[in-house]
Amino acid sequence: MTLKTETEKSDLTYSKSRGLVSLVTAFMKQRRMGLNDFIQRLATNSYACKHPEVQSILNLSPPQDAELMNTNPSPPPSPSQQINLGPSSNPSAKPNDFHFLKVIGKGSFGKVLLARHRADDQFYAVKVLQKKAILKKKEEKHIMSERNVLLKNVKHPFLVGLHYSFQTADKLYFILDYINGGELFYHLQRERCFLEPRARFYSAEIASALGYLHSLNIVYRDLKPENILLDSQGHIILTDFGLCKENIEPNGTTSTFCGTPEYLAPEVLHKQPYDRTVDWWCLGAVLYEMLYGLPPFYSRNTAEMYDNILNKPLQLKPNISNAARHLLEGLLQKDRTKRLGCADDFIEIKSHVFFSPINWDDLNAKKITPPFNPNVTGPNDLRHFDPEFTDEPVPSSIGCSPDSALVTASIKDAAEAFVGFSYAPSMDSYL
Numbered sequence: 001m002t003l004k005t006e007t008e009k010s011d012l013t014y015s016k017s018r019g020l021v022s023l024v025t026a027f028m029k030q031r032r033m034g035l036n037d038f039i040q041r042l043a044t045n046s047y048a049c050k051h052p053e054v055q056s057i058l059n060l061s062p063p064q065d066a067e068l069m070n071t072n073p074s075p076p077p078s079p080s081q082q083i084n085l086g087p088s089s090n091p092s093a094k095p096n097d098f099h100f101l102k103v104i105g106k107g108s109f110g111k112v113l114l115a116r117h118r119a120d121d122q123f124y125a126v127k128v129l130q131k132k133a134i135l136k137k138k139e140e141k142h143i144m145s146e147r148n149v150l151l152k153n154v155k156h157p158f159l160v161g162l163h164y165s166f167q168t169a170d171k172l173y174f175i176l177d178y179i180n181g182g183e184l185f186y187h188l189q190r191e192r193c194f195l196e197p198r199a200r201f202y203s204a205e206i207a208s209a210l211g212y213l214h215s216l217n218i219v220y221r222d223l224k225p226e227n228i229l230l231d232s233q234g235h236i237i238l239t240d241f242g243l244c245k246e247n248i249e250p251n252g253t254t255s256t257f258c259g260t261p262e263y264l265a266p267e268v269l270h271k272q273p274y275d276r277t278v279d280w281w282c283l284g285a286v287l288y289e290m291l292y293g294l295p296p297f298y299s300r301n302t303a304e305m306y307d308n309i310l311n312k313p314l315q316l317k318p319n320i321s322n323a324a325r326h327l328l329e330g331l332l333q334k335d336r337t338k339r340l341g342c343a344d345d346f347i348e349i350k351s352h353v354f355f356s357p358i359n360w361d362d363l364n365a366k367k368i369t370p371p372f373n374p375n376v377t378g379p380n381d382l383r384h385f386d387p388e389f390t391d392e393p394v395p396s397s398i399g400c401s402p403d404s405a406l407v408t409a410s411i412k413d414a415a416e417a418f419v420g421f422s423y424a425p426s427m428d429s430y431l
Helices: 018-030 035-043 052-059 063-069 131-136 140-151 184-191 196-215 277-292 302-311 322-331 346-350 360-364 409-417
Strands: 098-106 110-117 123-130 162-167 171-176 228-230 236-238
Touching: 098 123, 110 171, 123 131, 131 140, 131 171, 140 162, 140 171, 184 228, 184 277, 196 236, 196 277, 196 322, 196 346, 196 360, 277 322
Parallel strands: none
Antiparallel strands: 098 110, 110 123, 123 171, 162 171, 228 236
16 A cells, blocks of 8 residues: 555556556555554654544554554563463474475565475475564464464365464464465456456355354454465465454454454444454455455545545445445445344345355355366466565575574573464364
8 A cells, every 4th residue: 555645536446557557556565564564654654644534543542452553562571471372282393394395475474385294295385473573563362363263264165274383482383275276366466356256256255254253253354355365276265364353252342453454444443342244344345346446445545545434435336236236335334233244144144135146055065166267287386376475585494493502582482472372183173
């Protein structure tokens, strides 16, 4: 996202114009920035800070959000303040078990790499996170929450699976399903928008995944095309659970300010308590982007975009069906108490006329042929990964277990913060 020093009003759609295409491409790449980094940049922009909604976001955060707003993080907490979730359950796993082949993703705290296990030659996506970076931004609770949510994903077809996790003195390792059909973000960037049947198929599988998480009292909170993958057949796989909020009962709320700027629901921007319907707002935003090419209410000017989310009526161009129009109006309802999904959650979503062509049992059984086949030839086929990642050299330190003699006191502190991170499934889960 680009912050400008003068007001700009934007009515952008994808275009064959080289200038607009490059503009949208820049938007796509820049919005990978995490919300924490975005807020820090926003706080240093004099024009944006003058806007009352932006001032509210920067200055009126509730106490539990202070860690998100802190541009000068305090030193890592002492061991007595750190999380202890019990002893590690897979102490034998180590980085040297894997041959790390390619970088296939990057985030605020580390990288995702394609790796082959040396013993069984199976391919995995290994998410490697730097403990120091996590502790510096006080994000250990989110990392442990991501691990906890991953442990619950084993029974749903559209959620990425965790095989096991382990840690070294300075890094955390998630051993995940390897999904190589590409991010929905990547395909949208290339194709600009999707036809309605394709958008319906993807949004149905996404809704099914969100409904399952809600049934576990988990609110996802960060739905966006970057976190939605396609598998090798073209089915949706939801990934990245670092912002999930656990233990939200059907009528429960939370108030942490988090998410991705383009997809923040009005109640989040207003600093009001919010509930599961925040995920249905995000589903509406993703569906809108699939049909039109950019998120709803989008502006290159951040303050204007926030004002649009809060105050501008939803405007839908006439090139979609009445059913799609009605669904978007229901999902992108600014008042969460009137939003589609408020009363009966996922039941309301899947009962909507837009999804009437969908047989939900067949969908969850993956019996519906996806509208797009990535046509990958095998695990080494990386055509759907952004060269921005795959051209990057694999860090030599990723696959090395640290020499215990070189572990410093600070790294020892970091290690103690994630006791209980390691996980290995019982043999029963494979039967």
